[in-house]
Amino acid sequence: MDYQTASLRRNWLGIVVSATMLGLPLVALADVTFEYSAPAIEPEQASGYTEKPGWATERFAVAAANPLATDAGYQVLRAGGSAVDAAIAVQMVLTLVEPQSSGIGGGAFLMHYDGSDVTAFDGRETAPRAASESLFLNGDGEPLEFMDAAASGLSVGVPGTVRMLELAHDEHGKLPWAELFAPAITLAEEGFAVSHRLHTSLAGEERLRDDARGGAFYYTEDGEPLAEGHKLKNPALAAILREIAEHGSKAMHTGSIAEDLVHRVQGHPDRPGAISLEDMATYVALQRDPLCTDWKAYRVCGFPPPSSGHLTIMQILGTMEHLPELEAPVEEGQPSVEWWHRFLEASRLAFADRGKYIADPDFVDPPGGSWSTMLEPDYLALRAESIEEQSMGPDGARPGRPGKLETSWAVQPNQPEYGTSHISIIDEEGNGLAMTTTIEAAFGSRMLADGGTGLPGGYLLNNELTDFSFRPLDADGTPIANRVEAGKRPRSSMSPTLVFDRESDELIASLGSPGGAAIIHYTAKALVAMLDWGLNAQEALELPHAITLGGPAFFEEGRFDASVLEALNERGHEASERELTSGLQAIMKTEEGFFGGADPRREGVVMGD
Template identity: 70%
Template sequence: MTSRTSPRLARLASSIVCGNLLLAGLLTTPALAQEGFEYARPDISPESSSGYQEKPGWSTSSFAVAAANPLATDAGYQVIKAGGSAIDAAIAVQMVLTLVEPQSSGIGGGSFLMLFDGEEVHAFDGREKAPLGADESLFLNADGDPIDFMTAVESGRSVGVPGTLRMLELAHDEYGELPWKSLFAPAITLATEGFEISPRLHQSLVSTPSLAEDEIAGAYFFDDQGEPLEVGTTLRNPALAAILTKVAEEGSSALHTGEFAEDLVSRVRNHPELPGTLSLEDMAGYAALEREPLCTPWRDWEVCGFPPPSSGHLTLMQILGMMEALPEIETAIHEGVPTVDWLHPFLEASRLAFADRGRYIGDSDFVEPPGGDWNTLLAPDYLAKRAELIKQQSMGSGEARPGNPGSLETAYASQPQQPEHGTSHISIVDPRGQAVAMTSSIEQAFGSRIMANGGGELDGGYLLNNELTDFSFTPTDEQGTPIANRVQPGKRPRSSMSPTLVFERESGELVASLGSPGGAAIIHYTAQTLDAMLTRGVDAQQALDLPHAITTGGTVYLEQGRFPEATLSDLRGLGHEVETRELTSGLQALKVTEDGFYGGADPRREGVVMGD
């Protein structure tokens, strides 16, 4: 944990500004009850499009909750209205997301959670772990070559030991205000009574036809003709309601031991094509961790994020640190679009940062940091030296090389690039001044495409992750040098998740909570939002509205339809290989203001901000 001074407490009692989302009448105040609170089911469906929908931005006075689905946001809102803490609200939000946004996160996956308790910053690690029976050959064929990526994803081998429930329980034991049991009421109610399928969930089903091949998922998400259920269809999940009811009563052990663990293990080990080794011992033995957060000075702020096994904070702060070492950019944003003057150094810094990421970063319980300290990667002198490599012309695809931030007892090889996907983000600040930034994932859309239902006859259930495909498929390079992020028994795979809390350097007061889904692009999305929101004079919503540009070292991808053709042409003229594609972030951001908070939700997803 990292110690901080107390933040400015937001003023109490005001009303939410809901813009044009027409949420009037939704925000019911639950009555306090012996169990914690009585959940008032909202009369709401997610927004009418899964494409780009402009968001108004939201001003609140005493607290704010931001999540990727209005039903989930409302659950957190009601918990805080009943006297719950930011941690309490995060639990309620995550349980509802398991139900209404099953393609992105859930109890079958893992999470990183950053908490500011009013005085100190904490980092709770609920990342999945490799089973003890997994080894470096997990994703290799009989000839020692990597198997097809999607074949690995849709298999039992990809499933890591889930950690979200264990992690939330650990945080709640210390920072919860309402009883654990009461926080499951929103998800249990919605699972029992049903919710309407949102456009985003429907589109995800359309895009993932292989999900229908899983017997449980096929019966739950698809009709008798094998077609994805339509938008607006009322979907009930009695199996998940039963599972969450038992977890509410017994805690996370209800999932990690007993009949639910047996069902999960059976689903993994009996996969018809590539079974995994996950065992009951793996499930029972999983422990969430509290790690030392990384808090990094940057300009006028201190940015706190997650340490390895996440690469998010280290990589995004390398990008921002290198850009800070370069001459100041006169015009970074013009008419709502990043300029080439900003994009070029951002993309070049990204190439260099991802080169370091591929060489050095892995689970810190298995991987030694350069020089014995992860902060060597963020040392100003090191980043200034790296920034000298950024020239007027691009260094080109695949030309960025790792630097030498500090000596290593064991040298690591650079990991070959492979896909990363998935995820959802939650940001919350409560009336006590406590703040949460939590990023949660099952990796791919619908994870491993394996659904577990607890072993009973009830419809529905929850999706199992495919997070083990975040490991390097190849354990060594051609010379036999080990890769830091290779598969090892009990190891957590490297992640890009970047839950972030920001503070003023001089006063220590809370400034912002933010984060995003998006695989490796989480790093770019979060870095761009930090830069725009804190240094470019735009508010939280405007920062989230900005079009995206990413590279992990090769091709530059610009968000399709969002940049002038001249921008593409100018970047190509600077030596970048440029393509356009959809870059579907899911950013949530809350920023402290003089009057309370101003929140933004990504226009590319269905999220909203609520608060008083």
């Protein structure tokens, strides 16, 4: 079925959009399978912390970061669509309503279970062919300031989300590709209410105002961010999505849309990038073997490198397993001081390994010839011996020696990581997915592309290349594994996760989160809370956060008693408070069906029947 037929099925508050309104010829509707109806949803407040009830469903469930996006996936599932079908509809709506976090201008990792096999679909962005390891160095050979690099053409990687979703749909889609774009196109044409979170994100953003197109679209003539509740239409994005709906990913990677992207990247007024039409046309989405690790009574499956998510999560949890059992890991409904101490110390050790070894596997060999060496019980038991009553302190952790090392890499210095959105779905046939999707920092490279349409709006380009190490070498001249190289995929923290019962092989959970490098901590703690402490998905997502990337420990502002911070500081953690805005989504299997949770720190919801 072609896109024109699918377009006629779109429905706004129960009124069928006519062919005349769309400027399309009338075609038969005998094979209608999916009719989208735009819901009367006003996204809830996303700043601060809003309690949520959790959602019980019987047949299927979808969890996403915005109610309009969740509803699009829900309607697809109700129409008989697969989990992959629903994810496509959700992603296209997120491109419109949550442009600061993800979209067709970025990349994604998708974990999929089809009832028998788990597959990892890799839509990570790639560095252009003309990129070199000195990409983010200034004339003196020193790294650029992070935001100077991010808000520029230098930071834009070749996007992969659309091509990856097309690959997954070819294998696991049930509804026609074109139909899945109807929700986003309808909302883009008819308008949606700017949410509180989008408004506050715009209010706190400075660099997007510097982009002529982005500044004019998302701000008033006086430079004020669009007001909460403002009805925003995006005709450029609607036109772009029509092309992709009709012609597939080819429309994104060749022709006018690709030409416009290349023009904007190469034409950046301060720091132009090097993406070419050849880079766009030859981008390849990949299928990878997932990493599945036994933990307690479960088999946890996550994404392999270039993601560091699964390896680092399971290093944290595996290291903690080799410590003496705690009598009370949870006290008065919160993780205990001793549990936090162990979690933070294990995180320091895991992040030290992450910074040295993990990068794109097409460019970097794993230690000992296999990534599994980093999760060997004997190795993690040895790492656990470093955890004592006192913290090893900021920068006290050193990389270990997993396996027989054949290649030596330098440790990458810490640098900022941002962004992303997460989607979890389980369909009526029991197929499940976890998909984490990103343009990296809020509003990506701060460049809005209109696909050559000349219409207002469009989609934001990623700044994903800033996930590479800005420094290619350490002070001794030793290469850093995650340095910039042509065609390489930058290391990621995205951690889409599927969990199975080891005895029955039954899929029992799908989860993940945005949050830059802190994605790893958020997801790891949610796994422990749901699977070890017996909390339901919503209760697990409501627990407070604490993280460390190897330096000081940061605790979620306003969520901890002073006594907890004092106790951990006495152990040497240098703990302080800051905002830790996760965006966890989780769905758990129950005896009655499913129970889903959405992070109270953002505006997401769960829907299902």
